[in-house]
Amino acid sequence: MERFENSAEYSWHVCMSALMLKDYANEAINIDRVIKMLLIHDIGEIDAGDTIIYSSETAELKSAEAAGVARLFAMLPEGMSAEFLALWNEFEAGETPDARYAKAIDCVPPLLHNLHGNGHSWRAHDISQEKILGLNARIGLGSTELWHVIRKQLEEAFEQGILNKAL
């Protein structure tokens, strides 16, 4: 099918990845909280739209997502709304073991899509090797082991010209 993965498909994909890779987390994590965090982490995109990660972390887009999250969670019973909002903020801040691992895994599926798809979205959006390595280094904050393997694959792909060196 010639289209990009949407946020719902992606959310399932990233939850499955987190579940399968949980033993590689750097710190002790609560995988159930991580899954819940990842189920809801992109819900702001219903209102704000979906952008690739390299251009999504602007103040403007983050505030549109936060407004979307607030609008949607306000429809839920109060306790649930507060719980989900706290989880969403915890993910965004990325300062707890669960959030560090969740944010690490959030980088993995799009990176693998690109690695095995000749860097298609990196090319389309003109993302430099430096940016690719820079942003994805956050994988190491959640899982040193995973980042070690992926970094090596990335460098080999750059070396072999599988990804355009001039990117």
Add this chain to the structure above:
Amino acid sequence: MERFENSAEYSWHVCMSALMLKDYANEAINIDRVIKMLLIHDIGEIDAGDTIIYSSETAELKSAEAAGVARLFAMLPEGMSAEFLALWNEFEAGETPDARYAKAIDCVPPLLHNLHGNGHSWRAHDISQEKILGLNARIGLGSTELWHVIRKQLEEAFEQGILNKAL
């Protein structure tokens, strides 16, 4: 977008539904197990294909799904593979509180799609009112309260001819 929801989108959708409706479960449930169960419950469709529930519960299709599940889970580390397979079988059997609730919620999103979409897939597949009420009665096994509300909506829709009475 003029297409049906696929299994990945649906799996996210049903996990979110389970999370939001958890307080309506008949029995004490472990929502984290339910979410895990629902994340993986349709994975057999990668090999077996996706069919509407009214025609999916045949011995042939179930065995194709079971074969797909066995093939995919065999790629995982042993402990994880055994855990996921046990969860998948528990869901299929539907005999524990977690599985009863999960199977109940598994009926809800497609039913709401049909209720709010003039019964499109029920019409397309020629599903009778009797079959609709019969299959979805399993919602009551997981949540009497939810089935009470949904059954009423279904009967009103049949009454008002929103769904074709002659279905």
